[in-house]
Amino acid sequence: MEYNNEYNMDLYPEQLHWQEGDLTATRTTMWSGPGCHEGCQIIFYTDKDGKLVKTEGDPNSPMTQGRLCMRCLELPELVNHADRLKYPMKRVGERGEDKWERVSWDEAYDIIEEKVRQFQKESGPESIISMIGTGRNVSQVIAHNQYANFGGPDLTLCFLSGDSCMLPRTAICYVMMGNQWVADMSQFRATRYEEDPDWQRPECIVIWGTNPVINNADAFLGHWIVEAQKRGSELVVIDPKLTWMAAKAKYWLRLRPGTDAALALGMLNVIINEDLVDHDFIDKWTYGYDALVERVQEYTPEKVAEICWIDKDLLIEAARFYAKAHPSSIQWGLAVDMSQIGTVTAQAIACLAGVTGNIDNPGGNVLIDQASGLEFGYNSGIEYLKPGLIEKRLGNDKYPLKKYGFTASSQSDSILEAIETGEPRPVRMLWIQSSNPIANMGQDAPRIYRALKNKVDFIVVIDLFKTPTAVACADLLLPCAMSNERDCIRVWFDPMRSLTKCSSFYEAKEDEQIMIDLGHRLAPENWPDWVQEPRDYMNWRMEVGNVGFTMETLENEYKGMHYSDYRYFKYEKGLLRPDGLPGFMTPTGRYEFYISLFASWGDDPLPYYKEPPTSPYSTPELFEKYPFVLTTGLRSFEFFHSEWRQADTTSRELHPLPRFDIHPEAAAKYGIADGTWCWIENDLGRMRQIARFDETLDPRVIATEHGWWFPEKEAAEPSLFGVFDCNPNNLIPMCQNGDSGYGAPIKSGIAKVYSCTPENSKHQPTEQVTRLGGYTHGE
Amino acid sequence: MANNGQYGLLIDYEYCSGCHACEVACKKEHEMPKGDFGIKILKDGPRQNSNGKWEYNHIPVPTSLCDLCSTRVEAGKLPTCVHHCQAGVMVYGTMEELAKKVNKDTKAIFSR
Ligand code: SF4
Numbered sequence: 001m002e003y004n005n006e007y008n009m010d011l012y013p014e015q016l017h018w019q020e021g022d023l024t025a026t027r028t029t030m031w032s033g034p035g036c037h038e039g040c041q042i043i044f045y046t047d048k049d050g051k052l053v054k055t056e057g058d059p060n061s062p063m064t065q066g067r068l069c070m071r072c073l074e075l076p077e078l079v080n081h082a083d084r085l086k087y088p089m090k091r092v093g094e095r096g097e098d099k100w101e102r103v104s105w106d107e108a109y110d111i112i113e114e115k116v117r118q119f120q121k122e123s124g125p126e127s128i129i130s131m132i133g134t135g136r137n138v139s140q141v142i143a144h145n146q147y148a149n150f151g152g153p154d155l156t157l158c159f160l161s162g163d164s165c166m167l168p169r170t171a172i173c174y175v176m177m178g179n180q181w182v183a184d185m186s187q188f189r190a191t192r193y194e195e196d197p198d199w200q201r202p203e204c205i206v207i208w209g210t211n212p213v214i215n216n217a218d219a220f221l222g223h224w225i226v227e228a229q230k231r232g233s234e235l236v237v238i239d240p241k242l243t244w245m246a247a248k249a250k251y252w253l254r255l256r257p258g259t260d261a262a263l264a265l266g267m268l269n270v271i272i273n274e275d276l277v278d279h280d281f282i283d284k285w286t287y288g289y290d291a292l293v294e295r296v297q298e299y300t301p302e303k304v305a306e307i308c309w310i311d312k313d314l315l316i317e318a319a320r321f322y323a324k325a326h327p328s329s330i331q332w333g334l335a336v337d338m339s340q341i342g343t344v345t346a347q348a349i350a351c352l353a354g355v356t357g358n359i360d361n362p363g364g365n366v367l368i369d370q371a372s373g374l375e376f377g378y379n380s381g382i383e384y385l386k387p388g389l390i391e392k393r394l395g396n397d398k399y400p401l402k403k404y405g406f407t408a409s410s411q412s413d414s415i416l417e418a419i420e421t422g423e424p425r426p427v428r429m430l431w432i433q434s435s436n437p438i439a440n441m442g443q444d445a446p447r448i449y450r451a452l453k454n455k456v457d458f459i460v461v462i463d464l465f466k467t468p469t470a471v472a473c474a475d476l477l478l479p480c481a482m483s484n485e486r487d488c489i490r491v492w493f494d495p496m497r498s499l500t501k502c503s504s505f506y507e508a509k510e511d512e513q514i515m516i517d518l519g520h521r522l523a524p525e526n527w528p529d530w531v532q533e534p535r536d537y538m539n540w541r542m543e544v545g546n547v548g549f550t551m552e553t554l555e556n557e558y559k560g561m562h563y564s565d566y567r568y569f570k571y572e573k574g575l576l577r578p579d580g581l582p583g584f585m586t587p588t589g590r591y592e593f594y595i596s597l598f599a600s601w602g603d604d605p606l607p608y609y610k611e612p613p614t615s616p617y618s619t620p621e622l623f624e625k626y627p628f629v630l631t632t633g634l635r636s637f638e639f640f641h642s643e644w645r646q647a648d649t650t651s652r653e654l655h656p657l658p659r660f661d662i663h664p665e666a667a668a669k670y671g672i673a674d675g676t677w678c679w680i681e682n683d684l685g686r687m688r689q690i691a692r693f694d695e696t697l698d699p700r701v702i703a704t705e706h707g708w709w710f711p712e713k714e715a716a717e718p719s720l721f722g723v724f725d726c727n728p729n730n731l732i733p734m735c736q737n738g739d740s741g742y743g744a745p746i747k748s749g750i751a752k753v754y755s756c757t758p759e760n761s762k763h764q765p766t767e768q769v770t771r772l773g774g775y776t777h778g779e
Numbered sequence: 780m781a782n783n784g785q786y787g788l789l790i791d792y793e794y795c796s797g798c799h800a801c802e803v804a805c806k807k808e809h810e811m812p813k814g815d816f817g818i819k820i821l822k823d824g825p826r827q828n829s830n831g832k833w834e835y836n837h838i839p840v841p842t843s844l845c846d847l848c849s850t851r852v853e854a855g856k857l858p859t860c861v862h863h864c865q866a867g868v869m870v871y872g873t874m875e876e877l878a879k880k881v882n883k884d885t886k887a888i889f890s891r
């Protein structure tokens with residue numbers, strides 16, 4: 001069947017702006033809060049007052065081909081929302097009282113300037129830390145602002161334990177192959193799918209620990225895989241839950257949460273011992289294969305099947321299928337990062353791609369850099385940091401991977417410990433930009449709440465709405481702009497894309513503007529005079545990065561998307577190393593199964609499996625008390641993390657309340673009815689969600705949603721938008737990281753479940769935390 | 780392309796991911812109040828067949844409020860659900876054209 005519809009391209013002209021009746025159309029890219037990682041091409045329709053009234057997908061975009069998901073379609077609801085922050089505000093009551101006074105931007109800047117100078121003088125610039133949420137167009141700004149304006153070395157994912165989002169996978173990829181890899185769905189070229197002369201449809205796509213059609217994570221649009229399915233790709237889905245894709249898959253491996261590394265090692269065992277490997281690739285391009293062969297002998301299919309709670313034969317068949325198919329591709333996700341052995345798990349999975357030679361081949365796992373090689377992420381502006389400061393990053397003394405620069409951010413748990421203890425140095429100021437850690441990103445949310453509230457002198461929150469985090473701890477709350485209100489570029493993988501401003505909202509400012517304004521005040525020596533607005537900043541960075549064209553060229557000539565010349569098999573062509581030699585950018589020049597750097601640090605150079613810190617096997621007694629394996633972070637089309645929760649949105653219409661999945665047999669055992677509120681509890685704390693029966697789960701596993709807060713509830717404590725009431729992070733620890741500093745047991749805890757009754761529900765968790773001194777473990 | 784009764788939608792739900800883009804696009808285009816839908820995603824499954832295979836389908840069902848996006852279509856655009864369908868499984872055309880697109884693998888829903 002021919003599915004593609006013919007758009008009437010006369011109505012979608014290839015230009016930046018056009019008129020459609022009374023409305024002005026602007027072609028741009030969506031890449032800000034509220035929104036996801038993906039950066040879809042979108043058309044914003046504004047009325048004569050410049051108000052955003054409608055969005056459509058851009059049919060000219062090779063990446064998205066006219067499509068949009070529901071959140072970008074309902075976007076005007078949030079852009080024009082009555083609760084959006086309109087003006088800078090200064091706290092006037094106590095933290096948590098929700099008492100504010102409107103201030104001008106100049107007053108806000110005065111306050112920031114005074115505090116920054118004070119802390120710099122009294123405690124050094126390293127007492128100021130910037131904290132970021134998910135990967136959107138604030139990444140480059142927050143880094144540049146931290147390094148060039150505040151002068152401190154610490155930029156960190158905002159209390160995400162073990163930096164467990166993409167960074168563990170990325171770090172291991174840089175160590176093993178000197179680059180990072182992505183499943184190839186022909187996304188890096190303007191000609192897609194069969195129209196690309198080189199691309200091959202993957203015969204097998206492994207979806208590992210992600211639900212891509214919902215989350216579109218890591219700059220990868222999930223429906224690209226649906227396009228591959230239509231073209232005949234077969235799926236292997238590795239997930240504790242039967243996702244829609246799992247139901248369509250050739251093999252669904254319902255593994256126990258947190259055992260992904262064991263599964264990968266078991267698959268390697270089968271593939272290696274049945275000699276299904278790519279000897280040519282291994283001989284020519286890899287390092288440490290013999291050591292890997294030896295290591296995987298411990299992980300027999302029998303043993304792994306037992307660890308993972310899956311069928312041995314299914315494991316064997318899936319492993320064979322992955323290895324025999326050509327090409328085979330792995331799309332991995334957050335579940336890989338979110339275990340204590342996150343980096344090791346990523347290493348084991350990357351070994352699978354390596355032994356089968358599915359590296360940088362069309363339809364396999366391809367190596368990719370930022371567009372035009374432009375540094376426009378967590379290292380932006382690092383050149384302005386004073387010598388000797390990088391070495392002082394918190395956590396670097398503990399973790400060699402951090403110390404030797406395999407990612408740009410500081411280890412988040414180490415930051416929490418420094419805030420709590422004042423050791424090795426005091427943390428005086430936090431700059432929290434686009435993050436709502438006590439609702440979403442931070443584990444052990446009550447512990448973070450207390451640290452923020454009681455231990456830091458001065459906290460600035462920059463966000464779209466008044467979040468629970470802002471109410472609990474902000475001294476200054478600054479409103480920032482959404483995608484339609486920003487001039488920006490995006491380089492997170494090819495193609496380079498532009499964001500073109502077409503409206504504004506009260507006094508909300510682009511994060512770039514805040515950075516530039518502060519720069520001219522705090523560190524004018526680091527800022528060219530002509531860089532006054534976000535657009536200037538883009539052109540400045542493009543010039544410094546030798547991109548070869550301007551933002552205006554990108555918008556007008558390249559229609560908002562510039563594709564570089566994407567090439568496969570770069571390791572054969574000498575395109576991966578600065579010396580131009582063939583091979584990978586690693587110490588051995590090879591794809592390293594055996595990581596020589598780890599060996600030199602005294603760490604295990606090969607992948608292995610270790611039980612989660614709490615589990616049926618590592619803590620059997622505790623498991624008797626808390627007899628479910630608890631996994632969290634179930635994705636919904638309606639939300640992106642803690643965003644889109646406003647009560648009057650279409651998202652809340654479709655998905656009004658938080659739900660967790662439980663097998664009906666398990667529910668019957670504990671007297672739980674479908675659709676009823678239940679407490680989920682372990683030794684760290686408890687929270688409540690609504691039971692939803694799911695026969696596809698292992699009866700020993702429950703799966704909860706995350707990111708819930710209730711903007712319709714009162715802001716002031718003890719209500720605090722009900723932020724802890726339904727929060728799985730009440731049950732998840734901080735500071736239990738892997739040996740590398742990366743990874744944390746976020747998706748593999750244990751818990752018990754029981755029905756909510758009036759007797760056992762006298763105090764909601766938010767009141768417990770904010771008023772009754774509850775949940776004080778971990779201190 | 781005005782709808783004179785010959786036009787309709789064809790939806791091949793085999794690859795419908797249940798993403799709700801059609802639902803929301805439709806609601807927004809028609810400024811529908813809460814609770815109203817021009818198209819609704821129903822769900823069959825997940826349930827396991829006796830042969831072990833899983834059945835899990837999203838089934839988009841246009842409702843009595845669907846006007847085939849007459850205003851948009853008159854302006855020369857595709858119906859907004861068709862324009863935005865993330866899995867590209869919706870087609871707009873004359874019933875005759877649509878019927879030709881169906882083959883033995885299609886899981887078809889027709890609506891007009
Ligand atoms: S929310 Fe959906 S449409 Fe919007 S940028 Fe993300 S993937 Fe694209």
Ligand code: SF4
Pocket residue numbers: 788801804805806808817818841842844845846847848858859860861
């Ligand atoms: S054709 Fe238009 S009115 Fe009908 S369901 Fe699709 S979007 Fe709604």
Ligand code: SF4
Pocket residue numbers: 790794795796797798799800801802820837839863864865866867868869
């Ligand atoms: S937009 Fe398409 S894929 Fe999404 S729910 Fe509707 S029909 Fe299904």
